[in-house]
Amino acid sequence: MPTITTKDGVEIFYKDWGKGQPIVFSHGWPLSADDWDAQMMFFLNNGFRVIAHDRRGHGRSSQVADGHDMDHYADDLAALTAHLDLKNAVHVGHSTGGGEVVHYIARHGESRVAKAAIIAAVPPLMVQTPANPGGLPKAVFDDFQAQVAANRSQFYRDVAAGPFYGYNRPGAKPSEAVIENWWRQGMMGGAKAHYDGIVAFSQTDFTEDLKKINVPVLVMHGDDDQIVPYADSAPLSAKLLKNGTLKTYKGFPHGMPTTEAATINADLLAFIKS
Template sequence: MPYFETADGTRLSYEDYGAGAPIVFVSSWALSSDMWEYQVPFFAERGYRCVLFDRRGHGRSDRPSTGYDTDTRADDLAALIEHLDLREVTLVGHSAGGGEVARYLARHGEDRVARVAFVAAVLPFLKLTDDNPGGVPEALSEATVARFQKDRPKWFADRAQGFFATHLGNDVSPALIDLTMRQCLEASPWATTAVWREMFSADHRDALRAMTVPTLIVHGAADQSARVELTGRRTAELMPNAVYKEYPTAGHGLYVTHRDQLNADILELIKG
């Protein structure tokens, strides 16, 4: 398993498959690069280079006590891209990974990036403030933190069916759901809390308005983790030149339940 080192000496695990134009997959909060098992073979077999990494505190990467702020996590992504000297990159970010992609572009520019796909991304800004009256009160976010700090396995288990929107007929086996929950629990409890709080409070509105690279926004109408009216639709409003696709029966785990449709849409973005 290869590693690269960030500016503060943290060692992060990454994987590199295939050859051709690079696609960098940025994982969800609490999940690792293993979540992309239905995307990597699809793109590698079609002549693309697929690069994945585990953010700090997740998967096989180091578990430092610091560096979970959005700026540092975006800089970690930059360190990976620079370590491999990737250019003309397609960035694909799911959930919190979408926020890291947006902050990467705000801090490091678009020189190495050809296009972006935001998949069920927690954008543009969740927190209730005077200039974000439709946001979520911080007290509600902290109540959620308290619940998963009390019993983290139960918190994830209680949301497993909703994560995949199985109530809408999405066929996900109990074994696959169990695997996803185990992957979530592999993240350090410290990182789980720290990244959640950062994800909730990060304001990406200016970064999204400033983006000029071709962008795809994909969101599930039944997403219970990042409600579409707070995230996907608002992101699309800030980016009128982006392609916005809303999947009527998809939840947050659309990278599994709607893998064929998602892969085809990302491929269309790349070829377009």
């Protein structure tokens, strides 16, 4: 399996398919590069080079005890882009991966980056604070951690079968295969990485990162996102970006790259080509 070893000795698994302009995908919590199947195949068939990695502690990467924070996530992504010597890359991040992309560009600069897209992403800040009154109470994320520690298999099943894809909405038609694939990806990773990752995605404030970014960024978000609520995320991120474009999807859920792949892929392709 293709891997790189980071400076702190962590093996990061990645896929690298095709030739052409590189598109680098950063996945959400607690998943893996496999969550990008619908995008990887689409863009590969449209003449792009597609790359996706498993975040440290997730998927096929090392299940290490430490480094489950946005600084390490961004540095691991930078190590991958340097190893592959990527130039003129488009970075696409979903959910926690959107935070990873934003932090990577702000922390490591734009010399290798052409554009970025963040989908249903956690920036600017998920947790409620005096400065972010529209955020979710910390108790919500404390409960996530308690459930990961107690019985993450059941928790992951419930998340995938319910709010992640909007399968708990009236008239929704749940796909057992999609639910099982989410659960499979989650259970491949390490409980410690997932436990610590909840703090990373909920408590990292990306406000200053967003202000530093100059490249064009497409901010894509469904207005029925039950995981990263729309009002406190996408519109605020778009406003903080120098060159941000907000695209709102009526009724789309958090997991829209999977359930609404045709729409998301077409819009991403138009943005990349624009």
